[in-house]
Amino acid sequence: MSPDGESADRVFLARVVEPGDETAGRWLREFGVREVVRRLRGGGAPLPGVSGTRWGGLVARARQAEPERDLEVARAAGMRFVCPGDAEWPAQLDDLGDARPTGLWVRGRPSLRMWALRSVAVVGARACTEYGTHVAASLASGLAERGWVVVSGGAYGIDGAAHRGALAAGGATVAVLACGVDRPYPRGHTALIHRIAEQGLVIGELPPGDHPTPSRFVLRNRVIAALTRGTVVVEAACRSGSLVTARAAQRLGRFTMGVPGPVTSGLSAGVHELLREEAVLVTDAADVVELVGDMGELAPPRRGPVLPRDLLEPAARAVLAALPGDRAAPASEIARGARTTPDDAIARLYELRALGYVERHGDGWKLTRHAVISARRGRSPC
Secondary structure, three states: OOOOHHHHHHHHHHHHOOOOOHHHHHHHHHHOHHHHHHHHHHOOOOOOOOOHHHHHHHHHHHHHOOHHHHHHHHHHOOEEEEOOOOOOOOHHHHHHHHHOOOOEEEEOOOOHHHHHOOEEEEEOOOOOOHHHHHHHHHHHHHHHHOOOEEEEOOOOOHHHHHHHHHHHOOOOEEEEEOOOOOOOOOHHHHHHHHHHHHHOEEEEOOOOOOOOOHHHHHHHHHHHHHHOOEEEEOOOOOOOHHHHHHHHHHHOOOEEEEOOOOOOOHHHHHHHHHHHOOOEEOOOHHHHHHHHOOOOOOOOOOOOOOOHHHHOOHHHHHHHHHOOOOOOEEHHHHHHHHOOOHHHHHHHHHHHHHOOOEEEEOOEEEEOHHHHHHHHHOOOOO
């Protein structure tokens, strides 16, 4: 990791400029990285679009920036810096326009660009229910088993369940942090984030040692949305930060999905509102892959079990339905109920007797006890 050239300049900017700063992004697009760095270090006339007070704050931060030291700390922590133009840079992040990250700090061995090509975000509430935890873990596990990379924010609740589900399946997962990737947050997920770094990737925009703030969590969500093909929200209240990720995905033209929950649960209210807009309802990994995957990756059809009664010919089903449930009936009565002739009804009754549905009672016909019990329970007798 060399401190030379544009990469070093972007390491400098990562220390000076906050994530998602569109004004700074416009500077980089219009003036170029080298000129922006020169102006910030020189402390001269401010670049357009900011007040003198704000420019003074940026210049003060620039005086404290030490890109060489950041690179040394990163190297010691097993991190690398990836920026636009690098072979590992995921091109889909360019969709963020002027809000595109200056660069990303990456911890882990795999190629971020290759992993991002087949990735899905699974996000949701921190204070989730057991239902949400189960669904998130199952969903992530199913995606991992199908060769998809699960991306989330490393937080408590749904995020943690999604990461654990992917890891448990031996799959790939990426944690996008709102702090320096050498400083795991939340602290209670230190072991989980270390495991993700060993088996997957931990990434973030902020330089080594930086701490999270509420605004950084919100801005981090745009990276999760842009990096992946689609975002699944498992549980979210109406003011959940995970809805920010979902709506960012919508603006970027990514797929937005939601897992429904109980209508009585406030933690599902945000998801249900999302589903009333443009999100697609999904219930498992197969549903997600059908939406974000390649042509032909279809979810299996959803239907109940096929019962032996369903395999009867329509005429036989009509005769079976015409039998009273509490007594024997003559063939003529059954024929009238089935709207057929007595001869045809008798032929069908013998067929049904061979299958165990009916039995003879003198001159009449009656449902077998097994058929009556099964009908009451909604099952077939065979």
